[in-house]
Amino acid sequence: MFISLGIKDLIDILLVAVLLYYAYRLMKESRSLNIFFGVLVFVVFWLFVSQIVEMRLLGTLLDRVVSVGAIALLILFQDEIRKFFYSIGTHPRVRSALRFFSGEKKQSHTREDIMPIVLACLSMSKQKVGALIVMQRSLPLNDFIRSGELLDARISQRLIENIFFKNSPLHDGGMIISHKRITAAGCILPVAHDLSLPKELGLRHRAALGISQETDALAIVVSEETGNISIAFRGSFQLRISAEDLERILTEDSF
Numbered sequence: 168m169f170i171s172l173g174i175k176d177l178i179d180i181l182l183v184a185v186l187l188y189y190a191y192r193l194m195k196e197s198r199s200l201n202i203f204f205g206v207l208v209f210v211v212f213w214l215f216v217s218q219i220v221e222m223r224l225l226g227t228l229l230d231r232v233v234s235v236g237a238i239a240l241l242i243l244f245q246d247e248i249r250k251f252f253y254s255i256g257t258h259p260r261v262r263s264a265l266r267f268f269s270g271e272k273k274q275s276h277t278r279e280d281i282m283p284i285v286l287a288c289l290s291m292s293k294q295k296v297g298a299l300i301v302m303q304r305s306l307p308l309n310d311f312i313r314s315g316e317l318l319d320a321r322i323s324q325r326l327i328e329n330i331f332f333k334n335s336p337l338h339d340g341g342m343i344i345s346h347k348r349i350t351a352a353g354c355i356l357p358v359a360h361d362l363s364l365p366k367e368l369g370l371r372h373r374a375a376l377g378i379s380q381e382t383d384a385l386a387i388v389v390s391e392e393t394g395n396i397s398i399a400f401r402g403s404f405q406l407r408i409s410a411e412d413l414e415r416i417l418t419e420d421s422f
Contacts, residue, residue: 287327297391303345315354375399
């Protein structure tokens, strides 16, 4: 018995494969991979029983479990589902299309806006002063801004260094820069719990990775232990970059 496959069927199979692949990636990053495989085995068994073998009684029971289980899966994987739709909404092509239809323009940053940040990071790196600076891009960071002290100050190298000075009351939190202004400092940021992160990376690095996973912001970290400068963006790190690389990245990007 041969099964005829048309173009529509091939596209259907391809879309399901892509969906499963992205679901696998999300589960792997969130340490829910075993649950994902368990759900996948159950779905395959359900399809086999109800569609191929056509066991009516067992198939009916599994149909009831699936109808209720869909709600349970939404609750169980709510963080992963949220992250999945967020990754779609923040995709560069999607954001470009939204800007085109809404008439929104990218914010352009000049060298005068960027150099105080680069020089401050270079100075703190030499002195091994820990720092965490979050650069807002297209998505607003209002919830995180409200968790800190509102400043609304001009971007200044001296101000950045004073905020992250070891005896400063705001040095432990994150600084958020948006619309060419230092909007807030001492902000509480989400912490990433990825097991793949090197053990030598501390809480600042995990907070930088966390904010880059939940938003499209770019986070700059200066390590208090080594003085190394790192960048977290879209859930990944660029570790131990130079001041020249930092300037290039901030110049090429727009926030």
